[in-house]
Amino acid sequence: MSEVILGEMPTLSRLYLTAASTAARHKLGVGQQADQLPAVRHTVDGVHIAPERVSGFQQLMHGTVRDTLPSVFLHSVAFPVVMSVMTRPDFPLPLLGMVHLANRVNHLRPVHFAEPLTVTAWAEGLRGHHAGTQVELHTRIEAGGETVWEGVSDYLAKAVYLPGLDKALRPERTDFIPPQPTARWRLGPEAGREYAGVSGDFNPIHLSAVSAKMLGLKRSIAHGMYLASRVLTSVEATASEPFAWRIDFAAPVFLPATVAVRIHDTERDGSWEASEFTGWGERSHRLHFTGSVNTLAG
Amino acid sequence: MAASPDATGTRPANVLRKAVVIGGNRIPFARANGAYTQASNQDMLTAALDGLVARFGLQDERIGEVAAGAVLKHSRDFNLTREAVIGSALSPETPAYDLQQACATGLETVVGLANKIKLGQIDSAIAGGVDSASDAPIAVSEGLRAVLLELHRAKTVQQKLTTLAKLRPKDLAPNAPDTAEPRTGLSMGEHQALTTAAWNVTREAQDELSLASHRNLAAAYERGFFDDLMTPYRGLAKDSNLRADTTLEKLAKLQPVFGKNLGAEATMTAGNSTPLTDGASAVLIGSEEYARSNDLPVLAEVVDSEAAAVDFVHGKEGLLMAPAYAVPRLLARQGLTFADFDFFEIHEAFAGTVLCHMAAWESEEFCRNKLGLQKPLGAIDRTRLNVNGSSLATGHPFAATGGRLVATLAKMLREKTDAESRPTRGLISVCAAGGMGVVAILEAN
Numbered sequence: 001m002s003e004v005i006l007g008e009m010p011t012l013s014r015l016y017l018t019a020a021s022t023a024a025r026h027k028l029g030v031g032q033q034a035d036q037l038p039a040v041r042h043t044v045d046g047v048h049i050a051p052e053r054v055s056g057f058q059q060l061m062h063g064t065v066r067d068t069l070p071s072v073f074l075h076s077v078a079f080p081v082v083m084s085v086m087t088r089p090d091f092p093l094p095l096l097g098m099v100h101l102a103n104r105v106n107h108l109r110p111v112h113f114a115e116p117l118t119v120t121a122w123a124e125g126l127r128g129h130h131a132g133t134q135v136e137l138h139t140r141i142e143a144g145g146e147t148v149w150e151g152v153s154d155y156l157a158k159a160v161y162l163p164g165l166d167k168a169l170r171p172e173r174t175d176f177i178p179p180q181p182t183a184r185w186r187l188g189p190e191a192g193r194e195y196a197g198v199s200g201d202f203n204p205i206h207l208s209a210v211s212a213k214m215l216g217l218k219r220s221i222a223h224g225m226y227l228a229s230r231v232l233t234s235v236e237a238t239a240s241e242p243f244a245w246r247i248d249f250a251a252p253v254f255l256p257a258t259v260a261v262r263i264h265d266t267e268r269d270g271s272w273e274a275s276e277f278t279g280w281g282e283r284s285h286r287l288h289f290t291g292s293v294n295t296l297a298g
Numbered sequence: 299m300a301a302s303p304d305a306t307g308t309r310p311a312n313v314l315r316k317a318v319v320i321g322g323n324r325i326p327f328a329r330a331n332g333a334y335t336q337a338s339n340q341d342m343l344t345a346a347l348d349g350l351v352a353r354f355g356l357q358d359e360r361i362g363e364v365a366a367g368a369v370l371k372h373s374r375d376f377n378l379t380r381e382a383v384i385g386s387a388l389s390p391e392t393p394a395y396d397l398q399q400a401c402a403t404g405l406e407t408v409v410g411l412a413n414k415i416k417l418g419q420i421d422s423a424i425a426g427g428v429d430s431a432s433d434a435p436i437a438v439s440e441g442l443r444a445v446l447l448e449l450h451r452a453k454t455v456q457q458k459l460t461t462l463a464k465l466r467p468k469d470l471a472p473n474a475p476d477t478a479e480p481r482t483g484l485s486m487g488e489h490q491a492l493t494t495a496a497w498n499v500t501r502e503a504q505d506e507l508s509l510a511s512h513r514n515l516a517a518a519y520e521r522g523f524f525d526d527l528m529t530p531y532r533g534l535a536k537d538s539n540l541r542a543d544t545t546l547e548k549l550a551k552l553q554p555v556f557g558k559n560l561g562a563e564a565t566m567t568a569g570n571s572t573p574l575t576d577g578a579s580a581v582l583i584g585s586e587e588y589a590r591s592n593d594l595p596v597l598a599e600v601v602d603s604e605a606a607a608v609d610f611v612h613g614k615e616g617l618l619m620a621p622a623y624a625v626p627r628l629l630a631r632q633g634l635t636f637a638d639f640d641f642f643e644i645h646e647a648f649a650g651t652v653l654c655h656m657a658a659w660e661s662e663e664f665c666r667n668k669l670g671l672q673k674p675l676g677a678i679d680r681t682r683l684n685v686n687g688s689s690l691a692t693g694h695p696f697a698a699t700g701g702r703l704v705a706t707l708a709k710m711l712r713e714k715t716d717a718e719s720r721p722t723r724g725l726i727s728v729c730a731a732g733g734m735g736v737v738a739i740l741e742a743n
């Protein structure tokens with residue numbers, strides 16, 4: 001793999017424009033679509049976090065304004081670097097309309113907001129999916145010379161089939177029976193815009209019903225990372241770093257929505273060990289996400 | 299200096315003395331948006347205090363300390379109790395403080411002040427509480443609040459305009475208080491619906507408890523039990539929620555209101571849940587010497603108290619189950635069993651709450667696994683439970699409920715002790731938001 005050091009944090013709005021124009025050019029048949037992942041890592045050094053930005057994020061999540069950074073906040077800090085990889089001209093999949101399938105993160109130690117961060121992102125694991133083509137986007141965040149956070153996001157390019165990749169079999173559907181909830185989230189139509197405001201991720205599918213319709217959705221949908229962060233905020237009092245978490249997304253949460261959530265904690269020797277969680281539509285009974293947070297301590 | 303007596307001659311004592319309940323007073327409780335719609339928390343608390351002053355001849359008296367609180371509180375009411383004291387017939391030199399422990403506020407004021415009396419720091423005290431769901435505080439939205447605060451910090455016209463531009467139409471909608479738990483977003487009723495279902499408490503059992511509450515309260519009014527515990531206010535002489543003529547058939551017709559989207563069968567109705575209520579209560583407590591020297595009655599002694607909290611946020615325990623833990627701890631410390639009690643006053647937040655607590659104490663599994671007891675605490679004699687009615691019938695102005703329970707139980711104990719010439723004992727149990735519970739023991743001799 002080659003290394004590309006970016007001089008500064010890329011601007012997400014510009015990257016979305018790049019993605020839109022790439023999509024338009026491909027529609028017109030201009031430009032060559034690659035069929036392999038670029039063997040390159042993008043890195044940004046000396047990333048500084050404004051404390052106001054963290055506070056806004058923590059408040060939106062109904063969390064406590066702390067000096068350490070929420071795990072999903074670190075994802076949003078790194079996301080422009082990930083996007084810069086996905087909008088490269090030699091990236092084989094179209095960014096716009098890509099579906100976020102899952103996230104896996106190891107949060108290895110508490111990160112103070114004043115620590116300068118180094119963010120590196122790359123793509124791996126291009127493979128067939130029953131509905132298109134799947135790819136892993138890897139992120140590593142370092143502080144003080146050590147890795148403090150590493151994450152993998154699984155994305156799906158729907159109805160995109162690349163030569164040389166076998167189409168995967170559709171997994172068997174299992175009926176979802178809602179368990180007893182432990183919480184209810186009332187998400188207003190502005191929930192997507194509000195997350196865009198604190199994360200900087202202005203993906204049109206989250207902003208408004210109109211902008212979402214332009215991309216083929218009936219209404220705007222909640223950001224997957226917003227949902228993940230609401231859960232993580234709810235366990236932050238008990239789950240201390242190092243911990244690992246994962247979230248698997250099912251049906252999207254169309255806004256406005258009332259999401260029922262169950263979080264179940266397990267202990268080992270009297271200390272928190274893990275929290276399993278599930279989110280579903282309170283009335284629709286459609287599964288929205290499942291996941292877990294697990295301690296990585298001793 | 300430390301040992302010198304103050305102006306009243308109160309000295310810190312090395313040996314704890316007794317704190318006794320002398321009497322109580324409350325205004326009748328009114329269903330929200332009813333008789334007390336125009337009355338504020340301060341108005342109602344003052345009315346309850348003035349009634350107490352009149353009953354016990356406390357005009358212009360400097361009481362050791364007054365403590366009260368409200369759950370739904372306006373920010374202007376930062377000194378609610380002191381303001382009520384200034385507006386009351388008590389001496390304006392009576393100090394006061396506010397306390398807030400959700401629905402346990404009223405009971406906790408009694409406990410805290412009784413402890414000060416036991417320590418010899420004060421000789422007399424008034425404990426109380428008030429709540430208005432009709433005159434509830436409404437706040438501006440978080441968006442508008444943030445802009446207003448930022449506007450205050452802005453120095454230049456340019457900064458002020460930039461700040462104002464952040465206002466969005468939705469920011470103009472106000473925030474009204476609701477009963478949702480901040481960390482779960484589920485209302486108290488929905489939390490209880492989960493617990494009610496987990497303990498398999500039936501609709502019939504809940505309706506029966508509710509019926510008993512209304513019948514007992516109606517009978518208590520009938521025989522004049524509340525005559526020296528209540529002062530009419532705003533045209534109301536009885537709790538307006540009381541339905542003396544309700545029946546199991548009527549209760550059975552009501553549609554469920556909580557737990558309709560929780561998967562299990564919904565059993566909680568407006569008939570077996572407390573309504574939003576307005577009201578205030580006050581309890582006069584003091585040392586035995588204070589009561590004797592002022593020729594005041596002694597109803598019962600405040601013996602001991604215990605608070606508990608449960609981990610409800612991710613459903614490890616039910617939101618309103620803390621009293622199920624507090625009661626066994628208090629019994630163990632006092633070396634008592636349920637058989638040692640003449641009366642039980644278990645606050646009826648919902649009929650399901652009371653029934654879940656009792657089911658837990660009867661459950662071998664709960665008592666072994668959650669309480670670490672070798673055998674269950676056992677059943678509570680239902681003929682000793684809430685015998686003069688409780689919150690399902692009276693209504694539940696959150697912080698005022700503790701004072702109602704203490705005054706009611708103290709009077710019941712005095713009556714029974716006098717009638718049977720033997721000491722009597724009663725238990726009070728109150729659940730509270732945030733997964734808390736406070737319980738206390740009163741005794742009459």
